[in-house]
Amino acid sequence: TPPSTPIPKVGVAVFLLNGSKVLLGKRLSAIGHSTFALPGGHLEFRESFEECAAREVKEETGLEIDKTEYLTVTNNVISEKVHVVCIFMRATPADPNQKPQTLEPEKCDGWDWYEWNNLPKPLFGPLENMVQSGYNPFPTTAS
Ligand code: 8DG
Ligand code: MG
Numbered sequence: 001t002p003p004s005t006p007i008p009k010v011g012v013a014v015f016l017l018n019g020s021k022v023l024l025g026k027r028l029s030a031i032g033h034s035t036f037a038l039p040g041g042h043l044e045f046r047e048s049f050e051e052c053a054a055r056e057v058k059e060e061t062g063l064e065i066d067k068t069e070y071l072t073v074t075n076n077v078i079s080e081k082v083h084v085v086c087i088f089m090r091a092t093p094a095d096p097n098q099k100p101q102t103l104e105p106e107k108c109d110g111w112d113w114y115e116w117n118n119l120p121k122p123l124f125g126p127l128e129n130m131v132q133s134g135y136n137p138f139p140t141t142a143s
């Protein structure tokens with residue numbers, strides 16, 4: 001194959017859940033510029049989904065995570081050149097009171113906690129699609 005042939009990549013995005021809130025940041029990357037998205041990034045060679053989730057959240061926000069679990073996967077054809085199979089995980093912050101830091105200011109305008117019932121707009125396309133479909137990342141409480 002020619003070196004320029006595009007191939008699908010694997011992304012890992014993390015629903016970091018704090019009470020009824022979720023961590024979102026406004027993207028400054030070309031893909032989804034100015035939209036609100038979860039922390040996350042690309043799976044590295046030989047990495048587990050859990051390891052990738054912890055690494056990307058730490059690199060992007062400085063936060064340590066706990067209770068990391070696989071949720072679902074979506075196939076995201078984002079543009080002519082970008083196709084990402086995205087693994088969605090959920091986790092909780094190890095310290096719920098620790099403030100997220102903007103450690104990659106060229107990629108994110110800043111992180112904040114948002115109520116699931118009052119999400120900011122516009123959401124990053126793949127996340128918007130999940131919310132529109134009624135997806136809920138919170139654990140179902142025993143009844
Ligand atoms: P890296 O160099 O650190 O590995 O990558 P990154 O710059 O942090 O990658 P990213 O774009 O933040 O995430 C990788 C891909 O994951 C993204 O291009 C598309 C997919 N993805 C979704 N939904 C979400 C989401 O809500 N947040 C993030 N960060 N990525 C998502 O499909
Ligand atoms: Mg990253």
Ligand code: MG
Pocket residue numbers: 039040041060
């Ligand atoms: Mg990222």
